[in-house]
Amino acid sequence: MTHDHVISAKSLSRADIETVLDRAAEIDRSPPDRDRHADDLLALCFFEPSTRTHMSFETAIKRLGGDALDMGPVESSSATKGESLADTVRVVEGYADALVLRHPSEGAAQMASEFVDIPLINAGDGAGQHPTQTLLDLYTMREAAGDLADLTVGIMGDLKYGRTVHSLAYALTKFDARQHFVSPESLSLPRSVRYDLHESGARLKEHTDLDAVIEELDVLYVTRIQRERFPDENEYRQIAGEYRIDAATLEDAREECVVMHPLPRVDEIAPDVDATQHAHYFEQAHNAVPVRMALLDLLLSEDDR
Amino acid sequence: MTHDHVISAKSLSRADIETVLDRAAEIDRSPPDRDRHADDLLALCFFEPSTRTHMSFETAIKRLGGDALDMGPVESSSATKGESLADTVRVVEGYADALVLRHPSEGAAQMASEFVDIPLINAGDGAGQHPTQTLLDLYTMREAAGDLADLTVGIMGDLKYGRTVHSLAYALTKFDARQHFVSPESLSLPRSVRYDLHESGARLKEHTDLDAVIEELDVLYVTRIQRERFPDENEYRQIAGEYRIDAATLEDAREECVVMHPLPRVDEIAPDVDATQHAHYFEQAHNAVPVRMALLDLLLSEDDR
Amino acid sequence: MTHDHVISAKSLSRADIETVLDRAAEIDRSPPDRDRHADDLLALCFFEPSTRTHMSFETAIKRLGGDALDMGPVESSSATKGESLADTVRVVEGYADALVLRHPSEGAAQMASEFVDIPLINAGDGAGQHPTQTLLDLYTMREAAGDLADLTVGIMGDLKYGRTVHSLAYALTKFDARQHFVSPESLSLPRSVRYDLHESGARLKEHTDLDAVIEELDVLYVTRIQRERFPDENEYRQIAGEYRIDAATLEDAREECVVMHPLPRVDEIAPDVDATQHAHYFEQAHNAVPVRMALLDLLLSEDDR
Structure with a gap:
């Protein structure tokens, strides 16, 4: 993987995609050692609900041996107090090793990714992308x-x-x-x-x-x-x-x-x-799980090791 | 246990009940080795809120060394997009090793259990059962x-x-x-x-x-x-x-x-x-914890090993 | 630490504070062995939302190797059925090893702490304290x-x-x-x-x-x-x-x-x-994490060992 952030499917090369799919196939056959990601925390920042995407990312990080951290519903988040998305992700960056962002506004993931050093995965941004x-x-x-x-x-x-x-x-x-x-x-x-x-x-x-x-x-x-x-x-x-x-x-x-x-x-x-x-x-x-595991495994391994 | 699903107290035999209570008593005295269930994920699908039941199931699986996966509030779930309960549980089946279902409609747990191969526990279905x-x-x-x-x-x-x-x-x-x-x-x-x-x-x-x-x-x-x-x-x-x-x-x-x-x-x-x-x-x-631990331990051991 | 509960900054002595800050600095340099708190469950009881405080306590216990347990939103809790705060915390005490309480009413944390034997941390009580x-x-x-x-x-x-x-x-x-x-x-x-x-x-x-x-x-x-x-x-x-x-x-x-x-x-x-x-x-x-880790580490070590 040559990307720290995963913002759009369009920006993934054929080789990037094959790397993820191959890793997913490996994981499907035999899940990686749980110790490998025992220290990894994945922040789930969903500015609009998406049960299926949320649950499968949570499953993926937990199946890898890591853990998830949920921002909770947007109605009770700091965004309602007027906090900018840039501030929110910069705070969350201090808690987690990677961040999954779902947002109703097209372009939100790209913008947010410019403010953080941990890998950010776009889990859907409005009419935008959902790689x-x-x-x-x-x-x-x-x-x-x-x-x-x-x-x-x-x-x-x-x-x-x-x-x-x-x-x-x-x-x-x-x-x-x-x-x-x-x-x-x-x-x-x-x-x-x-x-x-x-x-x-x-x-x-x-x-x-x-x-x-x-x-x-x-x-x-x-x-x-x-x-x-x-x-x-x-x-x-x-x-x-x-x-x-x-x-x-x-x-x-x-x-x-x-x-x-x-x-x-x-x-x-x-x-x-x-x-x-x-x-x-x-x-x-169900394939959401090995594929998201593969992606997280690749991003978090780059990042930490 | 002769059941893969736990739908009603009525369908549990005296021997089934004694098996669970005896295991709960053992667990109360000494909790099982956390490694035993380290790979187990329990999905909590609550189509109506029930804090106490939710928290104690979450506690139970975590005390066993496993982890929980929450569907989140029904207001933001796929059910609001018109998805049937049968589809929802068939998707969740791909994420988790067992499923706890709370639903406002009597009979929901029995119906849902017919669509999944992982153990399903009824955590209350309307005027129905809460075994x-x-x-x-x-x-x-x-x-x-x-x-x-x-x-x-x-x-x-x-x-x-x-x-x-x-x-x-x-x-x-x-x-x-x-x-x-x-x-x-x-x-x-x-x-x-x-x-x-x-x-x-x-x-x-x-x-x-x-x-x-x-x-x-x-x-x-x-x-x-x-x-x-x-x-x-x-x-x-x-x-x-x-x-x-x-x-x-x-x-x-x-x-x-x-x-x-x-x-x-x-x-x-x-x-x-x-x-x-x-x-x-x-x-x-407080006894909700050892009893639910015992039940999960029995169901997940049958299932995996 | 001479306190089982952490209710107000005012009641912490200079020595108490220094103990926490020193431990936080140690943790910042090298996180404690994850096995130390592998059995510890922290209950998060938020009677009003506070994303940042919630997420950082959740991060803290997970970084320590323990796990969190969320009461969920107050709108779906037993409080809406007329349960008293004293009853709620006495139930939760049976699930968790320590309890974080956020409540809109000044004095709620002090009152609640009188009903439980596990350490209770005040995470803000109205116009009251947020130590x-x-x-x-x-x-x-x-x-x-x-x-x-x-x-x-x-x-x-x-x-x-x-x-x-x-x-x-x-x-x-x-x-x-x-x-x-x-x-x-x-x-x-x-x-x-x-x-x-x-x-x-x-x-x-x-x-x-x-x-x-x-x-x-x-x-x-x-x-x-x-x-x-x-x-x-x-x-x-x-x-x-x-x-x-x-x-x-x-x-x-x-x-x-x-x-x-x-x-x-x-x-x-x-x-x-x-x-x-x-x-x-x-x-x-970001310092919320090592500081809350330090506090939890001190409270949970006293309690268990």
């Missing part, structure tokens, strides 16, 4: 479907507002995977993202209908279509219905096709998919 | 008053709505203890509970007045009469006053009579009881 | 500026309502430091505090203008002037502006002058001070 989600998505694809360069990945749902999706697309481009984007016209990739992906040499196609590509996919990545994007409730219902999958949808898919979802899901994937061999979304959620 | 409370009540009686089969136990207060009380009554029946139920008519045992207890061969009597039995009791278990059960404030005050005990009430009791209460208490037990030899409610609260 | 803040302030002065007896300390801002300031002034008096108090007339020391300090032999002077003393100071301790003290917004703005420092203010200060602030700051210290050699407020915040 460890991308890492665990890639890890799940690699473990479940094989070499990323050989994969054909379909990404379906809200491609316009979905932060997760953009980071994932940039990362898959680095690995030269084939990408199919499936969405209603109104929620297709933003122009700037499409442009950047083409500039980076992405092998991508766009579709409005899953049927057009389902047979080719090694991975189908489903995301939620949010009600609040639609002024009209009927339009929402109609579109959400068209981009929902169930066991029947998957009858046309390859037997090995891996279905993923960043969770929580609401209606996008019917419960009857859970029992099929395609369902990998819980495994994907 | 570890029953275990610590039994442990306190056995340690403070002796063999459960020889005991005469008085249970006083709200016997109609009190979940704790019903579980306790079923468990005492398995041990063949004598039971006296003391309550106003309007808060006496529900018909179905009375019927089930008789069917199970319970040795029980019902009273409206503590004076009738106080001299016989080895244990007096007091519960709170809740204001919200009474449409009429005056009626509430009058009844609450009649079923409140103080040091004077206990002058007629046997010297060894053990007074218990699940806490928090409000007015049911006057502070002047605290200094008497009868007061065992703080000891009872 | 560990005073200890870390003194530690910062001693480490950054030298022997307390030789120091000239300026304390500026709200001297009327500032709890921190009064405790600090009493403690500095024990060490015979010279003290300059700088504030607007309307926020000068309360008569009773001034009287007590004189009675204790304090070497103090009062000023309305920092210029009068800035050149003499080894330490400048700045506190926040709170908007809510002023009925008139304009008066607040004017006064807050006069008692705000920036890099230019410090041009008249001695080169070694150490600027402190209990944090969070809002406007009292301009960001351009951060880059000067005077800024010691983040170091001061």
Whole structure:
């Protein structure tokens, strides 16, 4: 790892990503000696709640033998007394060996990282980045479907507002995977993202209908279509219905096709998919642990030793 | 233990209960080696707050040498984004080695347990069950008053709505203890509970007045009469006053009579009881630790080794 | 240490304070063996939020190799069901080896300490005391500026309502430091505090203008002037502006002058001070860890061994 801070998936090179995924695979097979990180404290500073991300980072540091330190809910933090984010992280730096930051404002992680010397990990900053989600998505694809360069990945749902999706697309481009984007016209990739992906040499196609590509996919990545994007409730219902999958949808898919979802899901994937061999979304959620362990192990080893 | 999940006191056999109480007594005398559970993580998923239960489970796993993982308040959890309980526990299963669930809906623990392979402990599900409370009540009686089969136990207060009380009554029946139920008519045992207890061969009597039995009791278990059960404030005050005990009430009791209460208490037990030899409610609260340690030790040992 | 509970800075003798500061300095140089406190659990009972105090106590016990136990937010605690503070701490006593109490009511810590046998540390009780803040302030002065007896300390801002300031002034008096108090007339020391300090032999002077003393100071301790003290917004703005420092203010200060602030700051210290050699407020915040480690180490060693 050549980074002290992990702010965006975009800034991680293919080699960085491979280092993390390889370490995660090692950790998955045999967890590192708990003494190695016994002195390490990870501060969790969540300026907006995110249970899943919070719990998996806490799990990761504890599985490494270290411990976590929680800032608590933002409503009771010093921020409510008018303290700046820069001051908060400079205080927390004195308590912990690394810091995980979740913040509602885009750019918050980059700004905060300029004030601290301990490694800072961006765990989501508004419409910005959430690099460890991308890492665990890639890890799940690699473990479940094989070499990323050989994969054909379909990404379906809200491609316009979905932060997760953009980071994932940039990362898959680095690995030269084939990408199919499936969405209603109104929620297709933003122009700037499409442009950047083409500039980076992405092998991508766009579709409005899953049927057009389902047979080719090694991975189908489903995301939620949010009600609040639609002024009209009927339009929402109609579109959400068209981009929902169930066991029947998957009858046309390859037997090995891996279905993923960043969770929580609401209606996008019917419960009857859970029992099929395609369902990998819980495994994907569980992969948050080895991937975050790997990242912390790399950052904290650099730092201390 | 023949159970992977601990959902209700009713489903625990007398042998199961004795296994837990015996292990708790051992742990009380000498805590197990901390290395034994150093790798164990216990997830605490509280869909409604319960400080005392939460803190004592956290204490228990930490005293065992393991660690806890908190889901955080339900207001900031994925449940508010529409995630089902089944999905939530399937995600948490990937983080932890066992799961404690507190939920406001009766039956939630049973349902959730069907989706996970790690041991799940019900820490209260609405009007349903709270089996570890029953275990610590039994442990306190056995340690403070002796063999459960020889005991005469008085249970006083709200016997109609009190979940704790019903579980306790079923468990005492398995041990063949004598039971006296003391309550106003309007808060006496529900018909179905009375019927089930008789069917199970319970040795029980019902009273409206503590004076009738106080001299016989080895244990007096007091519960709170809740204001919200009474449409009429005056009626509430009058009844609450009649079923409140103080040091004077206990002058007629046997010297060894053990007074218990699940806490928090409000007015049911006057502070002047605290200094008497009868007061065992703080000891009872403290017994949550060895009893929950014993249960976790048994469940996690089965699971891992 | 001759105290089992730490309730107020006033009740700590000069020898007590020196014992803690000396131990903190040792710990700062080399942290104690983590095995020493591996069995120690510290309960954090915060009846009002205080992120910084909470996080630094949690850090302290974890850096010692022990673990923390959190009561959670007061809104979900048993207190909301009408439980008395005395009952709450008597229950928690059964879980933990020491207890940190933060409470909005003056005198709460003293009262609570009378009900428990484990060491209780007051982490702030309303307008009352916050002794560990005073200890870390003194530690910062001693480490950054030298022997307390030789120091000239300026304390500026709200001297009327500032709890921190009064405790600090009493403690500095024990060490015979010279003290300059700088504030607007309307926020000068309360008569009773001034009287007590004189009675204790304090070497103090009062000023309305920092210029009068800035050149003499080894330490400048700045506190926040709170908007809510002023009925008139304009008066607040004017006064807050006069008692705000920036890099230019410090041009008249001695080169070694150490600027402190209990944090969070809002406007009292301009960001351009951060880059000067005077800024010691983040170091001061970080000193919470060794000082609280030292205190816990002393209290828990007495208790257990």
